[in-house]
Amino acid sequence: MEVPLTVNGTDHRLPIEDNALLLDVLRERLRLTGAKRSCDVQVCGACTVLVGGEPVSSCCFLAHDACGGEVQTIEGYAAEEGFAAVAEAFERRNAFQCGYCAPGFLMTLKPLLASGALRSRADVERELSGNLCRCTGYRAIVDAVCDLAGVAP
Ligand code: FES
Ligand code: FES
Secondary structure, three states, X not given: OEEEEEXXXXXXXXXXXXXXXHHHHHHHHOOOOOOOOOOOOOOXXXXXXXXXXXXXXXXXXXXXXXXXXXXXOHHHXXXXXXXXXXXXXXXXXXXXXXXXXXXXXXXXHHHHHHHOOOOOHHHHHHHOOOOOOOOOOHHHHHHHHHHHXXXXX
């Protein structure tokens, strides 16, 4: 049975098995490979996308549960007007090395920046604690986010 799924503003109708994971549908059916698979158990944040504006771990999120809602991946965020300033802040701080974790960090960050929830470095560290960087560039990542949030690094 085909079900409706809206991703990055585009409406799709896809045959989706009951147990299909959102990450697999995005990567394998829609060829949106920005969201990454790493831990596969909702620990690292590499697979983070937005569903209805809220970050979810797409490696553990049933695709059916996203049907009827709006999914946004890093590909959609990167096409938005305000993304250039976000990317520039991370570049200026040399925040990412291999970049594997970057899509997850950025999708976690988007609603935090929009809501104004980041008021201190401690807020940034706490709110991003669910995203892991195996290159361990945490200091520079937090510095870049502090720049974007307008809080003291
Ligand atoms: S791959 Fe989904 S949380 Fe790590
Ligand atoms: S930059 Fe390599 S995992 Fe984060």
